[in-house]
Amino acid sequence: MGKFAIPIPEQIKKFESRGLSLDCYSEDKLKEILLDIGYYRLGYYCHPFIDKKTDKFKENIKISDIVTLYYLDSDLKHLLLKYINRIEVNFRTKVIYYTSMKYKEDPKWFVNRNVMNTRFIKDFDKIYNVKFKTDNLTIKKHHKKHPNDDFAPVWKTFEYLTLGAVITAYANIKNEDIRIRISNCYQIRDLDKFMRLIHTVRQMRNICAHGAVLFDFHLPQSINSIPQITFNKGDRNSVDACIKVISFFTKCISTNRHADIEEEVGCANLADSTS
Structure with a gap:
């Protein structure tokens, strides 16, 4: 029963x-x-x-122990979202800017088969559908003003994509030099390592934004070891390791914001406090 x-x-x-x-x-x-x-x-x-x-x-x-853990988890998710959002905007901006500077003559390069892998373009039609064009105000206004356009320019379109969709777009840019130029902005030249790191940010964003349980989260795949990050006790799967990745990206973007996350989250001590 x-x-x-x-x-x-x-x-x-x-x-x-x-x-x-x-x-x-x-x-x-x-x-x-x-x-x-x-x-x-x-x-x-x-x-x-x-x-x-x-x-x-x-x-x-005591039940208060459980409730305290719940609110600690909730507060941490809200706090991390502030920094994840900064990373998301920064990454999106760099993908738009550096690719657009390479293909200045095509503001819709994300559906250009000379720029993007064909599979991405086919799948993108599922994202850029009628609902996408009517629900997002800037896109709606664009198509009202330019009814013959199949797509709005990338700087309008990508503002409404999820971080996961922007990462997918980045991964499908054919020109490897552009992808390396963007990853170099975050001190990583190895594209495989960079993809694992940015996907870690995506996974953390999804947990924090959708209210999932964070405190005992473990990555299914270990984060790549890089010189810029010192993982506590070599742990590259835990929440603490993920927060270190967020802190790393934040440092690449703003020294002030990096100081803030180190102070507010206390990355160096998190592993001991949650073990």
């Missing part, structure tokens, strides 16, 4: 039956927390506190 939804009083009793201390929280406060976060979602943050052998909470674990 499948599981069914249970009311909040039963949710509270279920926590207690597994040995969780409800400490100083009143019943009204517990209801408020469960209606705010949700029983199922809060369960993601219980895992570090549960004894795997008994499936019960470890000794002396």
Whole structure:
């Protein structure tokens, strides 16, 4: 038989039956927390506190410990988004600028088969559809003013692409020198290493922007080792390693913003505090 939804009083009793201390929280406060976060979602943050052998909470674990972890995770995601957004805008700008300077005569080079791989152009039609042209104001205005244009110029179009889509566009530029010129802006000449690093930023962006659980995230593939980043204890898969990548990109963009992220996140100490 499948599981069914249970009311909040039963949710509270279920926590207690597994040995969780409800400490100083009143019943009204517990209801408020469960209606705010949700029983199922809060369960993601219980895992570090549960004894795997008994499936019960470890000794002396309080619900406030779980709630604290939840808000730490939430605050960290909001904080990282500020720096990830800076990286996203910077990277998009460089892809637009350096490629456009190479192909000055074609402001729609992203659908030019001499510039881009054919597969990308075919797939791009799925992005640049009727909905894309009507939902995005600048694009909508462009096509109203220029009804015969199939596409708006790259500096308009790419503003509405996701970071993942911009990375895909970058990877499909045929001219390797352009891709290297862009990666060199971030002190990386090896394109494979650069792609792994920028994809790490993308993965972190998706987690932070969509409210997924961050604190125990592990990359399926290790981040490439590069001289510019010192990973704690050689760990190249954890959240701490991902934050170091974000910090690295930020340093390439702005020394002031790099100082900010180092101060606000405390990259050097994160691994010890979450282990």
